[in-house]
Amino acid sequence: MKILAIETATEICGIGYISDGECIGLVEVKTPRAHAEKLPLFYDKLIEETGVKLKDLDGIAVSIGPGSFTGLRIGLSYCKGLAFSHGIPIIPVPTLxxxxxxxxxxxxxxxxxxxxxxxxxxxxxxxxxxxxxxxxxxxxxxxxxxxxxxxxxxxxxxxxxxxxxxxxxxxxxxxxIQPSAHWIGILAEKNFTEWISDNPYKLIPDYISPFLIK
Missing domain, CATH: 3.30.420.40 (ATPase, nucleotide binding domain)
Structure with a gap:
């Protein structure tokens, strides 16, 4: 099974490629407030390093929360963009x-x-x-x-x-302990059947609590 995994729930921004239980490629760094800018660049780098193609993926996993309000939205939006463009299933993975x-x-x-x-x-x-x-x-x-x-x-x-x-x-x-797209992908593969989203268009991050701006 081939899984692309995205982790943006915290200040760690990462994307990884998991194939049959092994992490083949991983690009992630600590980038506070720069996920929207860095994630597409990390994706391009991962594709270049691994040679994986979207059409070959069985699913795209994303850290669904809880976590950073903005980070979760960026990760899921990017995940949806890739998934919807190629008809790829989405697997939301609980961050904790x-x-x-x-x-x-x-x-x-x-x-x-x-x-x-x-x-x-x-x-x-x-x-x-x-x-x-x-x-x-x-x-x-x-x-x-x-x-x-x-x-x-x-x-x-x-x-x-x-x-x-x-x-x-x-x-x-x-x-x-540090979040990583590596484990998002491994868990998604392990629980693929149970966790695959049956309505990805309505999928939203698991914010848990409202963020109050004061």
Whole structure:
């Protein structure tokens, strides 16, 4: 199976090519507020390096959220443009699940924290069961003070973004993890049948919470 994968949910902008469970090509860098400019350039570079053609793809995967309001819109819009022009299926991939999946199988509950804005984070818990990663909570939108008060050092916890706040805890068990189009593509291939969008024209990012402009 051949999958083109797009990750723009955070300040990381990336695009990758997955073929039969292997990442054949990957172009991604940290580019805050430059996704709209960089993503087409990264796509051209990936095509040049791998030689993959859109007509050969089985699907295009995109990090669907939660995450950056603007980043998610840019990624999904670009995904739709490529997919609709060649009749390619779209596979929306939950951003937090991809982050956890990247760490591989871990015993017990796993918590992921993804910085949203100011002192706000997205939080969700997962567990590996019967070789499958399953969420065991809904996605919460929490302020840092609440996260800090309820932090459990016994639970494996990973984060991305909000380093000044996270580092203030001074807890070595809290480890950083980075989003990647690599894992968006791998998860999309693994869950292709279950996750393929049956109505891609109405597909929207999973923002989770409204963004208030003050």
């Amino acid at each position: 699940e991809a982050l956890v999946f990247a760490k591989g199988k871990i015993e017990g509950a796993i918590r992921i924290l993804l910085h949203s804005h100011r002192e706000t984070f997205f939080q969700q818990d997962f567990i590996w069961k019967n070789e499958q990663l399953q969420n065991i909570s809904e996605i919460d939108v929490l302020e840092w003070d609440e996260i800090k008060c309820n932090f459990n050092q016994e639970q494996a916890t990973y984060f991305f973004g909000g380093e000044p706040l996270v580092n203030s805890l001074n807890v070595p068990e809290l480890k950083k």
